[in-house]
Amino acid sequence: MLEFAILGLLQERSMHGYQLKQRLADALGPFWQVSYGSLYPALKRLQKQGAVEMVFPKAEVGRRKNVYRITEHGQELFAELGESTQEDSDDNGFRVRLAFFRHLKPEARIGVMERRRAVLVDRLRELKDRLASYRERVDGYTLSLMRHGMDTTEHDIRWLDDMIQAERRASRSGRKRRAPKKGVRA
């Protein structure tokens, strides 16, 4: 997911590590913060596989800045990671994807959201089963935790449904007339 996020940011414009960290904190807000201990190694990995490249490898004067630019292979990797089913059950993984949704194809967006929905439906079912199975033999706090988890999951599913519907609407009208104005309503 970190690689995906980096590539997503570099898609807008080339940046160096410090900027990436700032823009990431800005985009994901309080949901996800990355450390330099993850960021710089991730950049090196991406560079090694040719997904990003340095713009000014060595500036002779002043402070050293390693500005990275995304390559064509990086673009492909971004799309691939965005549609990958590997991180579907990771809550933050979906948030990260959502933050860069605008760079994915509409069909891919719907696919991601529907897979996410399936994960949440699974989770809801597991919570329901669990709650039914150990009624009475569990303390009030755990019970409350499970019930709140159910509420939250149901809320999330409704949210997804709205977004999927909006995406389909935009997709349909987008085929007839250009550009459906702004975006998704929460």
Add this chain to the structure above:
Amino acid sequence: MLEFAILGLLQERSMHGYQLKQRLADALGPFWQVSYGSLYPALKRLQKQGAVEMVFPKAEVGRRKNVYRITEHGQELFAELGESTQEDSDDNGFRVRLAFFRHLKPEARIGVMERRRAVLVDRLRELKDRLASYRERVDGYTLSLMRHGMDTTEHDIRWLDDMIQAERRASRSGRKRRAPKKGVRA
């Protein structure tokens, strides 16, 4: 948090690693799953600092089972970890604490919940500020993500308020008459 969870489980009865992993999955449901790569090293760490001890160090016959028992020092460590302010901003950290709330003192429980509430209020404020600051210059998906985050956080705060209130009620009536029946209503 892993150490805290292990000690919480061992407080009920002595167990071996495999059982710990199972009971952990059972208690935390879909919220948290631990790997053996974390569990066994954590047990060794706890053993090294004298918080747990092996019950049957070496069984001569049949399958090897390393049963661990919590020590007095382990009890202290559990209480200490349960009240620690170190993991307050970790969502899962609070869930884990909640799953073992029954082993904490009522005052500690209220303290943990109030600190958690403060974290969520902070998060809500940050989301509001962020939303106000970059209205218009952000895509619909990110906007939706932030708005949903606000809704969820507000919901969580109300949940906490209910639990804090219930805890206070139980605490007050518990001082007059013994044992306030069952527990917390979600």
Add this chain to the structure above:
DNA sequence: GAGACGATATATCGAACCGATACATCGAAC
């Protein structure tokens, strides 16, 4: 203009964690 100070910027370290896997034993089904 000297010094302090905070923001900018890159890099690495140790501890911890995850997913996978290896290895072994048990019970039960076929």
Add this chain to the structure above:
DNA sequence: GTTCGATGTATCGGTTCGATATATCGTCTC
């Protein structure tokens, strides 16, 4: 009987986090 799934302990490589080291830049103060 032997295959198969559940039980059980353990470790490996790769990744992440939190902290820290190092250095430069802009700005403010005396």
